[in-house]
Amino acid sequence: MLAVVPPPVTVRAPAKVNLHLAVGDARDDGYHELATIFQALSLTDEVTVSVADEPGLDVTGEGADTVPLDSSNLAWRAARALAEHVGRDPDHLKVRIDIRKSIPVAGGMAGGSADAAATLVGLVNLWRLEMGRDELSGVAATLGSDIPFSLHGGYALGTGRGERLVPVLSRHTFHWVIALASRGLSTPDVFAELDRLRREGSPPRVGGVEPVLEALSSGDPLQLALLLGNDLQAAAVSLRPALRRTLRAGVNAGAVAGMISGSGPSCAFLCTDGDSAVRVAAELSGVGVCRTVRVAHGPVPGARVVSSEDSP
Ligand code: ATP
Known part of the structure; x- marks a missing residue:
């Protein structure tokens, strides 16, 4: 019997700008308590995830030569975290991740977080997982403070380290x-x-x-x-x-x-x-x-x- 290989999935994820960013004093754990209003911007990265015999990661576009291609890449860390969450072996991911960057690297616009969020959404589709946005957001929050917002988009008020989100209902551009x-x-x-x-x-x-x-x-x-x-x-x-x-x-x-x-x-x-x-x-x-x-x-x-x- 022939196994059917699912087609590649391409996901677009936005950069963010903080319209308001209040930083509290440093906590004992070194993190700062934040109160921030995020807006998702039309500056976006695209990530394609596909089934592959050997795991692979490639990055092209804006600042690609400064992005790590090893297991420290946030997209790869997202793939491993999702695999663990759903009981797949994170050390044997038969997945290829191709990132096309337009969001500046280390630019204060959450580019790595966008790639991680895009990878999570891509793999949920590629692996045909039954997962709600809240569950996915929980996995995202373990990886980085800005990743839940990269999933959410629009406007949101973020507290904690920025990962606790309340939607802000405005549609004005x-x-x-x-x-x-x-x-x-x-x-x-x-x-x-x-x-x-x-x-x-x-x-x-x-x-x-x-x-x-x-x-x-x-x-x-x-x-x-x-x-x-x-x-x-x-x-x-x-x-x-x-x-x-x-x-x-x-x-x-x-x-x-x-x-x-x-x-x-x-x-x-x-x-x-x-x-x-x-x-x-x-x-x-x-x-x-x-x-x-x-x-x-x-x-x-x-x-x-x-x-x-x-x-x-
Ligand atoms: P934030 O606004 O969330 O604080 P940033 O936009 O300033 O982050 P990023 O572009 O997310 O910064 O990158 C921060 C660092 O993370 C980079 O210097 C890079 O070494 C590393 N990194 C890991 N994975 C990625 C990725 N997929 N894209 C960009 N940088 C990555």
Whole structure:
């Protein structure tokens, strides 16, 4: 009898920007308590999972040469965690994972988390698992704080380390220009720098989340522009002072606000509409303050299958 090999499954997963990121003081376990509002962006990675005799992992696209190809890759760790969760042998995964990156690596936009989320969704389909989103989100949370949001997409309020999510019900679209840097920043280094700055002084802290939630329900970019805030910004700029120039240049180019995305070094510039974002991107790309620019909008859905020969 011939075994039927299921067709490859391709999943698209979004980057995120934190519209509001409040970082509490370091806990005894070294983690920081966060209160954050995530928005999923139209900047996406694509991951294809397929059945293979030998396990394999390949990465192409944005920053591919800086992504590990061994078992530390977050997509591979996601595959192993899912296998263990459903009783498959994680040491004998007959799976190939192909990642096409557009999300900057170590850019503060949760690119690795997007790949992990896409891999989870891909394997649920490839292995024809009966798993609800909540169960999958539980597996995701064991791998990294941003992965549940990469599954969820849209808008969400995240607490804990960012992994405890409450959906935020707004469908308004906002338009962004993202300035990508030549080199990434390590997220743990940025948190450590924030701890250092707080020991030595009082870097600015963002306010409460409520006004940001109100701005999201109004859909008014000018209102939101006044409320964007990120406690990690001072630390990212302290480690990479040139980011100050990038942030200024985006606003000079016509954005209504600019901020560091997550732990940086990507800068996110809010624009009044899609046409304005295209103009800001064109001007910013000529000023020499970043490696390249991308136009994006959000919110978009979380990790979703985009092709599988026999998906419904
Ligand atoms: P976050 O915003 O969630 O803090 P980030 O966007 O700043 O993360 P990532 O792109 O997720 O950073 O990568 C962080 C590090 O993780 C990289 O420096 C890389 O060594 C490692 N890594 C492991 N797997 C991946 C992957 N699939 N894609 C990108 N980086 C990966």
